[in-house]
Amino acid sequence: MGSSGEDLSDQIIELLPRLRRFARSLARNAQDADDLVQITAERALARADQFRPDHSVAGWLFGILRNAWIDEGRSRRRRESLLEPDMLAERIGDAAAGSGAELLCLQEALARLPDDQRLAVALVLVEGLSYKEAASIMSVPVGTLTSRLARGREALQSMLSETPGVPP
Amino acid sequence: MTFSEEVLMAYADDELDASTRAAVDAAMATDPEIARRIARHKALRGRVHSAFNKVLDEPVPARVLEVVRSHQSAPPKGNVMPLRPRQVRRWSWPQLTAIAASLVVGVIAGRLTLMRAGSPGPFMTRGDRLLAAGALAAALSNQLAGEQSPANPVRIGVTFRAKSGEYCRTFALREDGGLAGLACRAGDGWQLGVLARAESSSGGAQTYRQATSTLPAAVVAAVGERMAGEPLDQHAEAAARGRHWRP
Numbered sequence: 001m002g003s004s005g006e007d008l009s010d011q012i013i014e015l016l017p018r019l020r021r022f023a024r025s026l027a028r029n030a031q032d033a034d035d036l037v038q039i040t041a042e043r044a045l046a047r048a049d050q051f052r053p054d055h056s057v058a059g060w061l062f063g064i065l066r067n068a069w070i071d072e073g074r075s076r077r078r079r080e081s082l083l084e085p086d087m088l089a090e091r092i093g094d095a096a097a098g099s100g101a102e103l104l105c106l107q108e109a110l111a112r113l114p115d116d117q118r119l120a121v122a123l124v125l126v127e128g129l130s131y132k133e134a135a136s137i138m139s140v141p142v143g144t145l146t147s148r149l150a151r152g153r154e155a156l157q158s159m160l161s162e163t164p165g166v167p168p
Numbered sequence: 169m170t171f172s173e174e175v176l177m178a179y180a181d182d183e184l185d186a187s188t189r190a191a192v193d194a195a196m197a198t199d200p201e202i203a204r205r206i207a208r209h210k211a212l213r214g215r216v217h218s219a220f221n222k223v224l225d226e227p228v229p230a231r232v233l234e235v236v237r238s239h240q241s242a243p244p245k246g247n248v249m250p251l252r253p254r255q256v257r258r259w260s261w262p263q264l265t266a267i268a269a270s271l272v273v274g275v276i277a278g279r280l281t282l283m284r285a286g287s288p289g290p291f292m293t294r295g296d297r298l299l300a301a302g303a304l305a306a307a308l309s310n311q312l313a314g315e316q317s318p319a320n321p322v323r324i325g326v327t328f329r330a331k332s333g334e335y336c337r338t339f340a341l342r343e344d345g346g347l348a349g350l351a352c353r354a355g356d357g358w359q360l361g362v363l364a365r366a367e368s369s370s371g372g373a374q375t376y377r378q379a380t381s382t383l384p385a386a387v388v389a390a391v392g393e394r395m396a397g398e399p400l401d402q403h404a405e406a407a408a409r410g411r412h413w414r415p
């Protein structure tokens with residue numbers, strides 16, 4: 001691996017803030033999101049030889065994070081949908097740490113989307129990736145990504161317009 | 169010319185090929201409805217993006233950085249980092265005070281789940297404080313722990329004097345998914361000190377009945393920090409109610 005391994009570590013460190021942002025759109029709280037980022041970094045470093053240099057490191061890492069999130073399993077997310085004990089206190093703590101009510105509100109709304117729509121919204125709206133990049137991370141054709149994104153956005157619009165609006 | 173919502177969305181995301189884009193541009197010039205729909209897609213995109221952008225400004229937790237850094241300095245082969253056990257969050261009183269100050273934030277975010285549209289809800293804000301309202305306020309003022317039935321919407325747990333003198337009571341709500349918390353007397357009202365989910369998220373009578381024994385850790389911690397001496401017994405509790413909870 002040698003120096004290319006070193007390069008990869010540096011690139012991962014550089015991308016950690018973005019990985020955390022992406023993870024926050026999938027996990028319900030900051031702790032779980034950072035668990036996902038940690039798992040992603042570990043897996044990426046362990047599988048450095050699988051990285052294809054003609055691909056972007058960011059896309060590769062997003063793909064690993066997405067898989068880790070799926071691996072975490074539906075049982076966990078079912079539990080989350082009911083809110084875990086202390087979750088509210090934890091999320092209030094996150095808010096106190098400066099993430100803001102708007103972020104919590106959007107996380108809450110995103111959590112209500114089906115997984116595939118949530119991923120599409122996370123990759124395109126949160127991360128700002130192109131349709132092509134997002135489709136490649138989700139391993140689906142661009143057309144599939146587009147329709148998931150459209151449905152996710154529509155659901156998000158209607159959820160957010162029902163909320164009374166969050167004061168700044 | 170009409171366009172599907174997907175095409176207008178792709179326009180907002182700058183994902184259209186040049187000719188479709190030109191067609192949308194032309195249509196937009198004569199149809200304000202198309203412009204409005206595109207603006208709606210752009211607004212949502214902007215809203216989501218800028219909310220999550222705040223995460224970029226947060227410091228990366230040391231435990232995450234450590235995973236990569238230790239890999240950098242370690243021998244190149246056979247180095248598998250064990251995943252650290254998930255840290256259990258323990259709240260200190262200053263932290264809980266900070267939480268209380270920002271409680272209203274959590275309540276707003278929780279509104280999607282907690283509050284049915286149109287109902288007044290168990291909380292209200294006054295300035296930057298969160299106060300009990302409605303059935304919760306009534307229960308805190310009037311209900312004695314020894315005289316409550318499962319039909320009550322609020323279950324009162326322990327009552328005690330805080331180190332600063334005022335009376336405080338723990339409570340659990342039967343509705344709203346089993347929220348539990350601590351409220352302390354402030355003037356004629358009850359100020360919320362901490363609020364958390366009850367241990368069981370399955371809800372229902374079981375959670376309600378066990379509410380005192382399964383208070384969320386955050387609430388238990390807050391009680392421990394605040395309480396002076398022992399919890400009130402039923403006579404002291406009734407006497408305090410008789411004095412309208414004045415110290």
